[in-house]
Amino acid sequence: MTTVAADRIAPTPVAAHRPWWRGKLVQVAVVVALMYVAYRIWAVEYPWPERLEWNALTGHLDAFQVWLIDQRNAEDPSFVFAAFDAIATFLDNIVNWFERLLLWLTWVGTSVAGTLLALRFGGWRAAAWVSAAFATFALTGLWAESMQTLALMLAAVGLSLLIGIPLGVVAGLSNRFSKAISPVLDAMQIVPTFAYLIPVVVLFSVGPGAAVVATMIYAIPPAIRITALGIRRVAVNTVEAAASMGATRGQLLTKVQLPLSRRTTLLGANQTIMFALSMVVIAGLIGGGGLGDVVTSGLYTSPALAVLAGVAIVVMAMALDRSTEAVAERTDPTHRHLTERRRRKLRLVTLATVGGAGLAVLIAKTVDAAAIYPATATAQEWLVERVDAALEYIQDPTTFLFSITERFGTFVVVHLLQPLLQFLVEAPWFTTLAGVTAIAFVVSGVRPALTTFAMFVAIGVIGMWEPAMETFSQVLVATGVAVLIGVALGVAAAESNAVSKVMRPVNDVFQTLPQLVYIIPFVYLTPISYVPGILASVLYAFPAVVRLVERGVRDVAPDSVEAARAYGATRLQVLVKVKIPLAGDAVMLGVNQGIVMVLGVVVIAGLVGSGGLGYLVAQGLQRGQFGLGLLASLAILALGIALDRVTQATRRAGRETIG
Amino acid sequence: MSANVGSRLSLLLGASLATMIALALSGSAFGSAAQSCGTVTLNEYGWAGSTANTYVAKYVLEKRLGCTVKITKIVEVPSYQAMADGKIDAVLEDWGYPDQYKQYVTRQKTVVDAGSNGLLGHIGWFIPGYLLKQYPQFKTWRGLKGKESVFKTPESGSQGTFIGGDPSFQQKDKELIEALGLDFKHVTAGGYAAQVARATQLIKQRKPVIMYWWTPEYLNAQLKLVEVQLPPRFKGCNDVGGSGGDVKQYRCKYASVPLKKLFSKEFVQSGSPAVKVLRKLKWPSNDAQNLVGKWIAGDGMKPDKAAERWVKANAAIVNAWLK
Numbered sequence: 001m002t003t004v005a006a007d008r009i010a011p012t013p014v015a016a017h018r019p020w021w022r023g024k025l026v027q028v029a030v031v032v033a034l035m036y037v038a039y040r041i042w043a044v045e046y047p048w049p050e051r052l053e054w055n056a057l058t059g060h061l062d063a064f065q066v067w068l069i070d071q072r073n074a075e076d077p078s079f080v081f082a083a084f085d086a087i088a089t090f091l092d093n094i095v096n097w098f099e100r101l102l103l104w105l106t107w108v109g110t111s112v113a114g115t116l117l118a119l120r121f122g123g124w125r126a127a128a129w130v131s132a133a134f135a136t137f138a139l140t141g142l143w144a145e146s147m148q149t150l151a152l153m154l155a156a157v158g159l160s161l162l163i164g165i166p167l168g169v170v171a172g173l174s175n176r177f178s179k180a181i182s183p184v185l186d187a188m189q190i191v192p193t194f195a196y197l198i199p200v201v202v203l204f205s206v207g208p209g210a211a212v213v214a215t216m217i218y219a220i221p222p223a224i225r226i227t228a229l230g231i232r233r234v235a236v237n238t239v240e241a242a243a244s245m246g247a248t249r250g251q252l253l254t255k256v257q258l259p260l261s262r263r264t265t266l267l268g269a270n271q272t273i274m275f276a277l278s279m280v281v282i283a284g285l286i287g288g289g290g291l292g293d294v295v296t297s298g299l300y301t302s303p304a305l306a307v308l309a310g311v312a313i314v315v316m317a318m319a320l321d322r323s324t325e326a327v328a329e330r331t332d333p334t335h336r337h338l339t340e341r342r343r344r345k346l347r348l349v350t351l352a353t354v355g356g357a358g359l360a361v362l363i364a365k366t367v368d369a370a371a372i373y374p375a376t377a378t379a380q381e382w383l384v385e386r387v388d389a390a391l392e393y394i395q396d397p398t399t400f401l402f403s404i405t406e407r408f409g410t411f412v413v414v415h416l417l418q419p420l421l422q423f424l425v426e427a428p429w430f431t432t433l434a435g436v437t438a439i440a441f442v443v444s445g446v447r448p449a450l451t452t453f454a455m456f457v458a459i460g461v462i463g464m465w466e467p468a469m470e471t472f473s474q475v476l477v478a479t480g481v482a483v484l485i486g487v488a489l490g491v492a493a494a495e496s497n498a499v500s501k502v503m504r505p506v507n508d509v510f511q512t513l514p515q516l517v518y519i520i521p522f523v524y525l526t527p528i529s530y531v532p533g534i535l536a537s538v539l540y541a542f543p544a545v546v547r548l549v550e551r552g553v554r555d556v557a558p559d560s561v562e563a564a565r566a567y568g569a570t571r572l573q574v575l576v577k578v579k580i581p582l583a584g585d586a587v588m589l590g591v592n593q594g595i596v597m598v599l600g601v602v603v604i605a606g607l608v609g610s611g612g613l614g615y616l617v618a619q620g621l622q623r624g625q626f627g628l629g630l631l632a633s634l635a636i637l638a639l640g641i642a643l644d645r646v647t648q649a650t651r652r653a654g655r656e657t658i659g
Numbered sequence: 660m661s662a663n664v665g666s667r668l669s670l671l672l673g674a675s676l677a678t679m680i681a682l683a684l685s686g687s688a689f690g691s692a693a694q695s696c697g698t699v700t701l702n703e704y705g706w707a708g709s710t711a712n713t714y715v716a717k718y719v720l721e722k723r724l725g726c727t728v729k730i731t732k733i734v735e736v737p738s739y740q741a742m743a744d745g746k747i748d749a750v751l752e753d754w755g756y757p758d759q760y761k762q763y764v765t766r767q768k769t770v771v772d773a774g775s776n777g778l779l780g781h782i783g784w785f786i787p788g789y790l791l792k793q794y795p796q797f798k799t800w801r802g803l804k805g806k807e808s809v810f811k812t813p814e815s816g817s818q819g820t821f822i823g824g825d826p827s828f829q830q831k832d833k834e835l836i837e838a839l840g841l842d843f844k845h846v847t848a849g850g851y852a853a854q855v856a857r858a859t860q861l862i863k864q865r866k867p868v869i870m871y872w873w874t875p876e877y878l879n880a881q882l883k884l885v886e887v888q889l890p891p892r893f894k895g896c897n898d899v900g901g902s903g904g905d906v907k908q909y910r911c912k913y914a915s916v917p918l919k920k921l922f923s924k925e926f927v928q929s930g931s932p933a934v935k936v937l938r939k940l941k942w943p944s945n946d947a948q949n950l951v952g953k954w955i956a957g958d959g960m961k962p963d964k965a966a967e968r969w970v971k972a973n974a975a976i977v978n979a980w981l982k
Contacts (some may be wrong), residue, residue, distance in 0.1 A: 028889060047730075062758075066758075069740065069743075069763075069764070069767075070766075070767065071764060072740075072743075073743045073763075073767050095960055096814065145883055156837070197734075197737060198736065198737060201737040201740050201741070202740060205740065205741065205744040205746055206731070206733050206737055206738075206740070206741040206744070206746050206747070207746055208907065241978050285732075285733065285734045285737070286733060286737050287731060287741070288734055289731075289732075293732045296705060296732060297705065297710065299705075299852035300707055300851060300852050300855065300956055301704065301707065301710060301955055301956050302959055323846070327726030334683075379812070388959075395856075395859070395860065395863075396863075397860055397863050397864045409813075410813045412815050413813040414813050417814075418813070418814060418816070460704045485698060519853070520852055520853065520856055523853050523857055523860070524856050524857035524860050525862040527856070527857045527861055528812065528813055528814060529814055529846050529847065529848070529849075531812065532853070533849075572942070581666060606826070606847075606849065607826070607849045607850040608849040608850065608853040609846070609848050609849040609851060609857065611846070612846065614828075615826055615847050615849070618826040618827070618850070619696070619827070620825035621734070621736065621737075622734060622735055622736060622825075622826050623756065623827055623829070624736040624739075624756055624758050624759050
C-alpha cells in the first residue's frame with residue numbers, strides 16, 4: 001500500500017497527489033502514545049484545577065434568567081416583550097389556521113387534495129407517497145395529531161425558507177457576510193435545543209408559536225447554507241458572460257444566478273424539511289402538540305402508540321421529501337420546454353386538479369366524513385397489538401436476541417468505552433490539552449490548533465472538564481463506529497445502484513425517526529448506561545456519512561478511473577487504490593458531519609443514560625438551572641467547534657492541493 | 660423562459676408572506692365563546708400519576724360541571740411561565756421546584772399555590788423485594804456497607820452501581836453516597852422512561868438493583884420495590900443536591916412532601932366554577948392514584964376510561980369536591 005503502487009497504476013492526475021493522512025496518521029499515533037504514557041504515570045493526580053474555574057458564572061446566568069422572567073411578568077412589561085408576544089401570537093395564528101383548514105377539509109378532502117396536488121406538480125410517484133402518508137395517518141388513528149404536526153411543520157418550514165433563502169442568496173453573493181454568519185449557523189445547529197427552550201418560553205411563552213421558533217432555529221441553517229452553495233456553484237463563466245453583455249447586478253441575480261441554482265435551493269428546502277421534522281418531539285415539550293406529544297406521553301403510557309406516532313412522523317418526512325424533490329425535477333426550467341399546446345393542456349390539468357379537490361371536499365362535507373372516520377376506519381388497536389407483541393419480545397430478557405445484545409453491550413462498555421473514558425477523565429488535564437492541540441496541529445495546522453486549544457481551555461474554565469471528557473469519549477466511539485459503517489455502506493452504494501436504492505429510505509428513516517422512540521427499545525436490549533446512547537448516535541449519524549461518501553466516490557474524476565482501467569487494474573484495485581484515496585476529502589467531510597450529528601443527539605443520549613454534558617443540559621432545562629444547562633451546552637458547542645476544526649481544516653487544505 | 664423563474668420565485672415568496680399575514684390577522688376571529696364554565700386548560704406531566712390526576716379532573720369538570728377541558732403537555736419548569744402567561748390554568752401535581760416557587764408564587768404571585776392534592780411524595784433508595792430476602796441487612800443503609808460489590812455492573816468497575824434518576828427530579832444521591840461513605844458509583848439512567856426500562860429489565864432477570872425512586876408510583880407494586888432506610892432527618896438537612904457545601908449537611912433521608920396543585924393567577928381571578936372544584940380535588944391516598952396509574956400505564960387502558968372507572972367507583976369522594 002505504498003504510493004509507488006498507486007503511481008504505477010494511475011500515473012495521470014493521481015501521481016502527484018499523496019493522500020494527506022499517510023504520514024500524519026503516524027504522527028497522531030505518536031501523540032496519543034505520549035498521552036497514554038502520561039496517563040499511566042499521573043492518572044487521577046491532576047484533574048482540572050479549581051482555581052482555573054470561573055465558578056461565579058453559573059450564578060450570574062441564573063440571576064439573569066430570574067431578572068428576565070421578572071421583567072416579562074411585571075405589571076406593565078416593556079414594549080420589547082409586547083413585540084415578542086405579537087410574534088408569538090402571529091405564529092400561533094398561522095399554525096392554528098393551517099390546522100383548522102386541514103381539519104375542516106376532513107380526512108377525505110385533505111387526502112384527495114394533497115394527492116391531486118402532488119400528482120399535478122410532482123407526478124405519479126410523489127402522489128403515491130403523499131397518499132401513502134395520509135393513509136398512514138388515518139390507519140394509525142392519529143389523524144388529528146398528524147394534522148396538528150403537519151400544520152406546525154408547514155408554518156415552520158415555510159417561514160424558515162422565507163428567511164433562509166434570501167439570507168442564503170446574500171451569503172452566496174458576499175463572502176464577508178458568509179464568513180460572519182457561519183459561526184452563528186454552527187451554534188444554531190450544535191447548541192442543543194434543550195438549552196434554549198427556556199429562553200424561548202420566556203420570550204414567546206408556550207404553544208405552537210414557541211414550538212415554531214424552536215424548530216426554526218434548528219431548521220434555518222441548512223436553508224441558508226445550501227442556498228448559498230447553489231449561488232456559488234453557478235459557473236463563473238456564465239455569470240461573466242451575462243455581465244459582459246451588460247446585465248446589472250439585479251439582473252444577474254434574478255435571471256442567471258437564481259434560476260441556475262434553483263435545484264440546489266430546492267435541495268436546501270428538502271433538508272430544511274428533514275431537520276424540522278426531527279424536531280417534532282422536542283417542540284412538543286413546549287406546546288407543539290400533535291405527534292410529538294403522542295411520542296412523549298406514549299413512552300410511559302403506551303410505548304406501542306409512541307412507535308406508531310414515530311412511524312407517522314417518518315412517513316410525513318419522506319412524503320414531503322419525495323414530493324418536493326419531484327416538484328423540483330418536474331418544474332426545472334433547464335429540463336422543461338413547454339410548447340403552447342402543452343401549456344394549454346397543463347392549464348386544463350391544473351383546473352381539473354382544483355376541481356377534483358373541490359369535489360372531494362364537497363362530497364366529504366355532504367356525507368359528513370369527519371363523523372365516519374374516527375369511529376370505524378382506523379386500525380390503531382390492531383396495530384398497537386402487533387407493535388406490543390414485538391416490544392414484548394424485545395423486552396423479554398430470556399430471548400436469544402437479548403443474550404446477544406446484552407453481551408455485545410457489555411463488551412463495548414468493558415473493552416471500549418470504559419478504558420477510553422478512564423483515559424480521558426483521569427489523564428492529567430495539561431497532557432490532554434497538549435495532546436489534542438498537538439493532534440489538531442499535526443492534522444490541520446496552526447490556526448485550528450489554536451482554536452482547539454482555546455476551546456478545551458474554555459471547557460475547563462466554565463467548570464465542565466469532567467463531564468465534557470465523558471461526553472468526548474462517547475462522541476469518539478460513536479463517530480468511529482458511524483464512520484466505519486458509513487464508509488463501508490457509502491462505498492457499496494457508490495459501486496452498486498441496487499445498494500444505493502435500498503440505502504436511501506433507510507437513511508431517511510434513521511435521520512427523522514424521533515430519536516426517543518428508537519432508543520427506549522435499546523435500553524431494554526442493553527440495560528447498560530452509555531450503550532443505548534451510543535447506538536442512537538450511530539444510527540442518527542451514519543446516514544450523513546453514507547450520503548457524503550457515496551457522492552464522493554461517485555464523483556471521482558472518470559479519467560483517473562479510466563486510466564487505471566487502461567492499465568489493467570481490476571474493479572477492486574480501482575476502488576481501493578484510486579477511488580477511495582481520491583474520495584478522501586468526501587470521507588473527511590463525512591467524519592466531520594458525523595461528529596456534528598453525534599453532538600446533535602448528545603442530550604437525547606443523556607436521557608437514556610449516557611450522562612456527561614447531555615444529562616446536565618437536560619437537568620438545566622427540567623430543573624430550571626438555566627446557568628448549568630447553558631454552560632453544559634456551551635461545552636458541547638466548544639467540543640463541536642474543536643472537533644470540527646480538526647477535521648474541517650484538513651478538508652480545506654485538501655481541496656486546495658487538489659485545486 | 661427560465662429567466663422568468665427568478666421573479667416568479669420572489670413573487671411566490673412575497674405572496675406567501677402576504678397570505679400568512681392575512682391568515683394571522685384573521686386567526687383572531689376564531690376565539691372561543693365564553694360559557695358558564697368555559698375552557699379549562701390542564702397540564703399533564705410526563706409520568707403516569709400526572710396522567711391519572713389530569714384525566715380524573717377532566718372527567719369531573721366535563722361531566723359534572725359542563726366545562727371544556729384542554730390538556731397540554733408542557734414540561735415542568737416551562738409550565739410555570741406558561742401559567743404566568745395564562746396559557747395553562749392548572750397543574751395538579753407539583754413536586755416542588757424551590758427556585759421557581761420563590762419567583763413565581765412567592766414574589767411575582769403570577770402562579771397561585773392551590774394546596775395539596777392529597778398525595779404524599781417521597782423520594783428514597785429502593786431495591787427489589789427478592790434482594791431483601793437474600794440480604795436482609797439491606798433493610799437499612801448500614802447493611803449496604805461492605806456489600807456494595809453485590810451491585811457491580813460492567814460500567815462500575817469494582818464498585819457497586821447506584822442508578823440515579825431523571826434529570827428533572829430533585830436528587831442528592833451523589834452527596835449522600837459520599838456522606839455515608841458507601842462505595843457506589845452513581846450512574847444516571849437518563850429520563851423516566853429509560854429508568855423504568857432499565858430497572859424492569861434488570862429486575863426481570865432478578866439481578867441486584869439499587870436506585871433512586873419514589874412513591875406514589877404505580878410500578879412499585881408491580882416491581883415489588885422496597886425502600887432502604889436512610890439516616891433520619893435533622894434540622895437544616897439539605898435535599899437539593901449540587902448546591903455545594905459540606906456533604907454532611909445532606910446526610911439524611913429525603914423529606915416527604917405533600918404534592919401541590921398550582922393555578923395560574925388569571926384562572927383564579929376568572930371566577931370559573933372550575934377553580935372551586937379543583938381547589939377541593941384531593942386523592943384519598945397515594946394508593947388511589949397508583950391504581951389509576953396502573954390502569955393507564957400498566958394495563959393499557961385509555962386515560963379517559965380509567966378516569967371514568969375511578970370516578971364512578973368513588974362517587975362519594977368526587978361529590979365532596981363538587982359541594
